[in-house]
Amino acid sequence: xxxxxxxxxxxxxxxxxxxxxxxxxxxxxxxxxxxxxxxxxxxxxxxxxxxxxxxxxxxxxxxxxxxxxxxxxxxxxxxxxxxxxxxxxxxxxxxxxxxxxxxxxxxxxxxxxxxxxxxxxxxxxxxxxxxxxxxxxxxxxxxxxxxxxxxxxxxxxxxxxxxxxxxxxxxxxxxxxxxxxxxxxxxxxxxxxxxxxxxxxxxxxxxxxxxxxxxxxxxxxxxxxxxxxxxxxxxxxxxxxxxxxxxxxxxxxxxxxxxxxxxxxxxxxxxxxxxxxxxxxxxxxxxxxxxxxxxxxxxxxxxxxxxxxxxxxxxxxxxxxxxxxxxxxxxxxxxxxxxxxxxxxxxxxxxxxxxxxxxxxxxxxxxxxxxxxxxxx
Amino acid sequence: xxxxxxxxxxxxxxxxxxxxxxxxxxxxxxxxxxxxxxxxxxxxxxxxxxxxxxxxxxxxxxxxxxxxxxxxxxxxxxxxxxxxxxxxxxxxxxxxxxxxxxxxxxxxxxxxxxxxxxxxxxxxxxxxxxxxxxxxxxxxxxxxxxxxxxxxxxxxxxxxxxxxxxxxxxxxxxxxxxxxxxxxxxxxxxxxxxxxxxxxxxxxxxxxxxxxxxxxxxxxxxxxxxxxxxxxxxxxxxxxxxxxxxxxxxxxxxxxxxxxxxxxxxxxxxxxxxxxxxxxxxxxxx
Numbered sequence: 001x002x003x004x005x006x007x008x009x010x011x012x013x014x015x016x017x018x019x020x021x022x023x024x025x026x027x028x029x030x031x032x033x034x035x036x037x038x039x040x041x042x043x044x045x046x047x048x049x050x051x052x053x054x055x056x057x058x059x060x061x062x063x064x065x066x067x068x069x070x071x072x073x074x075x076x077x078x079x080x081x082x083x084x085x086x087x088x089x090x091x092x093x094x095x096x097x098x099x100x101x102x103x104x105x106x107x108x109x110x111x112x113x114x115x116x117x118x119x120x121x122x123x124x125x126x127x128x129x130x131x132x133x134x135x136x137x138x139x140x141x142x143x144x145x146x147x148x149x150x151x152x153x154x155x156x157x158x159x160x161x162x163x164x165x166x167x168x169x170x171x172x173x174x175x176x177x178x179x180x181x182x183x184x185x186x187x188x189x190x191x192x193x194x195x196x197x198x199x200x201x202x203x204x205x206x207x208x209x210x211x212x213x214x215x216x217x218x219x220x221x222x223x224x225x226x227x228x229x230x231x232x233x234x235x236x237x238x239x240x241x242x243x244x245x246x247x248x249x250x251x252x253x254x255x256x257x258x259x260x261x262x263x264x265x266x267x268x269x270x271x272x273x274x275x276x277x278x279x280x281x282x283x284x285x286x287x288x289x290x291x292x293x294x295x296x297x298x299x300x301x302x303x304x305x306x307x308x309x310x311x312x313x314x315x316x317x318x319x320x321x322x323x324x325x326x327x328x329x330x331x332x333x334x335x336x337x338x339x340x341x342x343x344x345x346x347x348x349x350x351x352x353x354x355x356x357x358x359x360x361x362x363x364x365x366x367x368x369x370x371x372x373x374x375x376x377x
Numbered sequence: 378x379x380x381x382x383x384x385x386x387x388x389x390x391x392x393x394x395x396x397x398x399x400x401x402x403x404x405x406x407x408x409x410x411x412x413x414x415x416x417x418x419x420x421x422x423x424x425x426x427x428x429x430x431x432x433x434x435x436x437x438x439x440x441x442x443x444x445x446x447x448x449x450x451x452x453x454x455x456x457x458x459x460x461x462x463x464x465x466x467x468x469x470x471x472x473x474x475x476x477x478x479x480x481x482x483x484x485x486x487x488x489x490x491x492x493x494x495x496x497x498x499x500x501x502x503x504x505x506x507x508x509x510x511x512x513x514x515x516x517x518x519x520x521x522x523x524x525x526x527x528x529x530x531x532x533x534x535x536x537x538x539x540x541x542x543x544x545x546x547x548x549x550x551x552x553x554x555x556x557x558x559x560x561x562x563x564x565x566x567x568x569x570x571x572x573x574x575x576x577x578x579x580x581x582x583x584x585x586x587x588x589x590x591x592x593x594x595x596x597x598x599x600x601x602x603x604x605x606x607x608x609x610x611x612x613x614x615x616x617x618x619x620x621x622x623x624x625x626x627x628x629x630x631x632x633x634x635x636x637x638x639x640x641x642x643x644x645x646x647x648x649x650x651x652x653x654x655x656x657x658x659x660x661x662x663x
Contacts, residue, residue: 225419
């Protein structure tokens with residue numbers, strides 16, 4: 001295939017990334033600013049023998065995806081804030097039952113219907129804690145159109161590897177923005193195949209190393225005849241009221257992600273090594289942040305940029321590293337302070353952290369972040 | 378006994394249902410229907426939601442999925458669409474299906490997706506200890522209807538038919554041979570099928586409404602129902618207040634997942650130059 005650059009929208013790149021990852025099933029409900037993903041899936045999936053269904057709501061959408069995933073198919077849904085809220089129940093289900101599923105949340109302004117459909121990044125904490133109870137989750141935040149492809153592909157690979165729901169935390173600007181994109185050569189794309197048992201004999205659906213092991217997952221319809229339940233369950237998948245079994249299960253689930261936090265951490269840095277004022281951001285806000293950092297450098301200010309691509313688990317090590325050098329940290333985000341809470345947690349009192357929140361639905365202008373950098377000097 | 382026991386996960390028994398509960402009878406009827414039709418255990422997938430009814434799937438030796446409250450049909454839709462060759466059955470209850478799961482129910486019916494839905498209707502939320510449900514008859518009692526239920530109840534079979542189900546029937550935990558027959562017919566219908574099974578809940582519904590022992594409740598069900606064929610002969614005057622049982626609707630129509638497979642074939646013929654590969658949509662969009 002010739003390497004030709006294409007003008008492409010973020011949502012389109014998410015869909016192509018999903019297809020590259022081996023997407024076979026999409027269930028969704030219309031909601032701006034994510035709908036292009038559903039539209040493109042409805043057109044493309046039948047061509048590759050895949051299935052698209054428009055469900056009656058977002059609750060049904062993620063449920064159908066989990067059902068499809070249990071038959072061995074790679075499944076995805078896409079939504080925005082209000083729909084993401086409705087999906088929380090089954091995100092918890094997928095976490096506890098260890099069913100791979102990818103959820104693209106193209107964030108818009110909330111709470112509630114909000115200001116449809118202006119930009120926001122207000123679902124950072126919902127992506128982590130939206131469903132009840134402790135649970136493992138991975139969330140990735142693309143910062144440009146090409147990354148919509150890359151991180152959606154990675155989301156599938158992580159979902160299949162760790163058997164967790166993976167959230168692609170896009171936003172209205174990233175999703176609707178068009179950029180010139182050069183996609184990787186197909187030979188450089190490596191979809192992960194789900195690890196499956198080889199025989200039903202002696203199959204224990206939830207048998208895994210207590211130190212964050214991932215059990216083998218049998219597809220439904222292949223003679224394994226296993227039981228999946230949202231109740232706490234033992235290694236055989238049978239429901240239990242044993243506090244000891246529940247404790248072991250929940251700790252293993254958390255450990256799956258915690259133990260691999262370094263491998264999961266993904267970010268981009270610029271001018272970090274000697275920086276005195278660090279900007280830490282993600283998604284569309286980071287575009288403005290980077291522009292401001294470059295301008296500051298041109299004007300002789302030692303500014304640097306850390307852009308987080310992995311949001312959850314929070315990439316602590318790189319934030320530690322930045323905090324060990326910078327004198328001040330600025331965190332621009334399109335909310336009233338969410339990712340900054342994690343930055344503050346990691347940085348502690350060592351370095352002053354400035355919260356730069358914006359909630360008027362309009363992306364930061366670079367000069368707004370630039371002004372904050374100059375104030376921090 | 379030995380014929381049906383092979384369909385159960387015997388390590389999961391005994392079950393958690395109360396003494397005198399009708400849900401085991403309905404579960405037994407399902408297993409007997411599966412046995413009668415000779416369905417392969419490896420190709421049947423049974424899905425449930427939350428409530429007393431939902432516990433049935435844990436005891437059954439198939440691929441089984443115990444989901445969230447009201448969501449069984451949505452999960453089942455994903456399974457069936459992803460793998461149409463599987464026989465997909467949903468076991469649900471009156472609260473699970475008609476209250477929190479009502480939206481999924483009418484839309485699964487509208488699509489005519491090939492799922493057999495067995496609704497165990499005990500007229501009450503049993504698992505949470507006796508609150509009134511959308512199937513609690515007006516005037517009867519529950520722990521949240523201490524002065525009698527003011528709300529009208531659904532006629533689930535009429536609802537299913539109106540929403541587009543292509544097979545609809547009702548039986549009870551008293552009328553077991555009929556129940557098995559209806560489930561067999563439902564399983565053979567290629568489309569969305571609903572069998573409502575009225576069952577007794579002596580612990581909550583029976584106690585709150587002073588109906589008596591499990592046997593009294595079964596007699597209450599027997600006396601309160603009439604077969605749709607007998608009712609037609611007697612006329613409306615003599616059957617007033619009785620709940621109809623039997624087969625109400627059996628009109629096959631084209632089925633959703635089969636239609637989707639036909640759509641795939643049609644689309645793939647149109648795009649017969651399609652080379653596959655990961656950037657298919659980039660090179661094939663029209």
